Amino acid sequence: MSVLLEVKDLTAHYGDFQALFGVDLALKQRETLAIIGANGAGKTTLMRAITGIARVTAGTVTLDGGRIDQLNAPDILRAGISMVPEGRRLFPSLSVEENLLIGAHARKGSGFWNKGRVCELFPVLSERRHQPSTSLSGGQQQMVAIGRALMSNPSVLLCDELSLGLAPVVIREIYAAFPTIRESGTAIIVVEQDIGQALQVADTVHCMMEGRITLSGRPDELSREAIHDAYFGITHS
Amino acid sequence: MIWLDTLIQGLLLGGLYALFAAGLSLVFGIMRLVNLAHGDLIVLGAYLILGIGTALGLNPFVAALIALPLMFLLGWLLQTVLLNRVLGDDILPPLLVTFGLSVVIQNALLEQFTADSRRLPVGPIEAKSLAFGSVSVGVMPLITFASAILVILCLNWIFYRTAIGRAFRATSDDSVTAQLMGIRPRRVFALATGIALVVATIAALYLGARANFDPSIGPARLLYAFEAVIIGGLGSLWGTLIGGLIIGVAQAFGAALKLEWQILAGHVAFVLILLVRPRGLFPRAHD
Numbered sequence: 167m168s169v170l171l172e173v174k175d176l177t178a179h180y181g182d183f184q185a186l187f188g189v190d191l192a193l194k195q196r197e198t199l200a201i202i203g204a205n206g207a208g209k210t211t212l213m214r215a216i217t218g219i220a221r222v223t224a225g226t227v228t229l230d231g232g233r234i235d236q237l238n239a240p241d242i243l244r245a246g247i248s249m250v251p252e253g254r255r256l257f258p259s260l261s262v263e264e265n266l267l268i269g270a271h272a273r274k275g276s277g278f279w280n281k282g283r284v285c286e287l288f289p290v291l292s293e294r295r296h297q298p299s300t301s302l303s304g305g306q307q308q309m310v311a312i313g314r315a316l317m318s319n320p321s322v323l324l325c326d327e328l329s330l331g332l333a334p335v336v337i338r339e340i341y342a343a344f345p346t347i348r349e350s351g352t353a354i355i356v357v358e359q360d361i362g363q364a365l366q367v368a369d370t371v372h373c374m375m376e377g378r379i380t381l382s383g384r385p386d387e388l389s390r391e392a393i394h395d396a397y398f399g400i401t402h403s
Numbered sequence: 404m405i406w407l408d409t410l411i412q413g414l415l416l417g418g419l420y421a422l423f424a425a426g427l428s429l430v431f432g433i434m435r436l437v438n439l440a441h442g443d444l445i446v447l448g449a450y451l452i453l454g455i456g457t458a459l460g461l462n463p464f465v466a467a468l469i470a471l472p473l474m475f476l477l478g479w480l481l482q483t484v485l486l487n488r489v490l491g492d493d494i495l496p497p498l499l500v501t502f503g504l505s506v507v508i509q510n511a512l513l514e515q516f517t518a519d520s521r522r523l524p525v526g527p528i529e530a531k532s533l534a535f536g537s538v539s540v541g542v543m544p545l546i547t548f549a550s551a552i553l554v555i556l557c558l559n560w561i562f563y564r565t566a567i568g569r570a571f572r573a574t575s576d577d578s579v580t581a582q583l584m585g586i587r588p589r590r591v592f593a594l595a596t597g598i599a600l601v602v603a604t605i606a607a608l609y610l611g612a613r614a615n616f617d618p619s620i621g622p623a624r625l626l627y628a629f630e631a632v633i634i635g636g637l638g639s640l641w642g643t644l645i646g647g648l649i650i651g652v653a654q655a656f657g658a659a660l661k662l663e664w665q666i667l668a669g670h671v672a673f674v675l676i677l678l679v680r681p682r683g684l685f686p687r688a689h690d
């Protein structure tokens with residue numbers, strides 16, 4: 167299948183601090199890709215660079231063959247990349263329903279995802295739609311964040327640490343939505359510290375360490391040991 | 404009965420103050436920007452209405468209708484060309500720039516229109532009043548008050564019931580995440596300042612119809628507006644209305660006791676309320 171999103175030799179800085187060192191990545195149509203790595207590996211920075219929130223200092227990002235690395239965040243969203251940001255970041259002055267609707271702010275025309283479809287995916291949201299988003303549990307807030315990101319009908323959905331701070335049963339509930347999201351035609355990148363979850367959901371796994379991708383492969387090709395080593399930076403001599 | 408009369412005059416005056424304050428409140432609520440030139444922009448609006456009215460031979464009410472879109476455009480440009488460049492984590496640059504703008508507007512008006520007092524000639528309606536029992540109420544103050552309520556209702560409707568209002572609130576909550584939704588914060592801000600200047604123009608119409616104005620009176624209007632916004636609670640539009648009414652009523656009672664106390668009484672009420680409620684009467688839950 168053809169490559170949808172391609173990241174080439176990507177570098178990003180926070181001031182003088184270099185957070186990404188020549189990252190390469192390719193996401194195919196309808197593929198789900200997982201990025202795992204320890205704290206501070208640069209996973210969030212990579213997501214922020216792709217979505218235009220962190221400035222790209224070198225390298226390229228192309229979506230469907232078109233360069234997007236010099237676009238600003240609102241234009242990248244319009245190009246078709248949507249993100250569930252780390253820590254969910256719902257808008258506290260907006261109700262649950264309004265948080266979903268704001269996700270469709272830039273949408274033109276129709277697509278698979280709308281408020282009704284999101285509420286079918288996460289039925290609890292329709293019961294809570296008039297409540298302030300701050301009144302929901304962590305898991306429910308994560309559902310709103312996912313729904314909000316889907317409302318723009320993205321061709322690529324980025325999810326940064328969905329499992330952060332959630333109980334295992336809630337994490338399973340959230341990942342149970344993934345088959346439907348994939349069927350809608352969206353390609354997905356998940357960033358996870360929960361390695362087991364990442365291996366389960368992904369077609370391809372990349373392991374990041376200190377701003378570089380150190381290991382890549384299909385979940386069934388990668389041994390636990392290889393992942394463990396890439397994750398913790400152990401090299402066998 | 405004299406007290407009832409004073410109360411009513413105070414409320415009606417407060418309506419005007421609420422109009423001064425509504426634009427300030429809107430802009431602060433959305434972009435945390437304190438526009439120190441707001442009072443001068445109101446005065447500018449009054450001169451614009453006067454100029455249009457004189458040039459085209461129109462009643463100020465009609466002239467104001469022409470001034471409204473012009474002032475919206477001015478607000479849009481002001482935000483796009485100037486204020487968006489200085490907005491950031493540091494609150495000092497916008498304060499300095501709007502202070503400078505205030506000085507520039509005052510001097511430009513002085514240059515153009517001299518320091519003479521002017522007034523908007525609204526015609527016979529100015530002297531009309533209605534009698535409610537023993538209390539007589541001027542028609543113009545009544546229209547001013549009704550306009551204030553209407554303006555606050557409209558702003559609330561925009562803020563809480565429309566897609567653009569949703570974008571206003573989202574941007575105010577978290578402008579980075581708002582960009583992830585495809586919102587362009589600078590455009591949102593430009594729209595907000597445009598709307599604020601539309602409200603300022605409405606305030607200008609009633610200001611100029613009610614009393615004399617000259618290029619120097621802006622900062623005093625800003626002060627009342629500012630007090631109204633703070634009493635009401637930063638970011639709350641209904642709070643701003645209540646704040647304006649409180650200042651107006653306090654001034655009316657101050658004046659009833661002793662004419663020189665009018666302005667002082669307003670400031671005293673402001674300080675007293677802040678002592679009891681440091682965050683104002685209706686503070687936002689999350690700030």
Ligand SMILES: Nc1ncnc2c1ncn2[C@@H]1O[C@H](COP(=O)(O)OP(=O)(O)OP(=O)(O)O)[C@@H](O)[C@H]1O
Binds near residue numbers: 203210
């Ligand atoms: N705003 C910032 N300013 C300066 N340095 C930053 C900033 N954000 C992240 N960093 C640094 O960049 C590096 C990568 O951080 P990043 O947040 O991308 O890691 P991460 O893999 O997402 O970690 P985690 O799993 O904890 O979320 C870290 O060393 C971090 O300290």
Ligand SMILES: [Mg+2]
Binds near residue numbers: 209211252326327
């Ligand atoms: Mg992270």
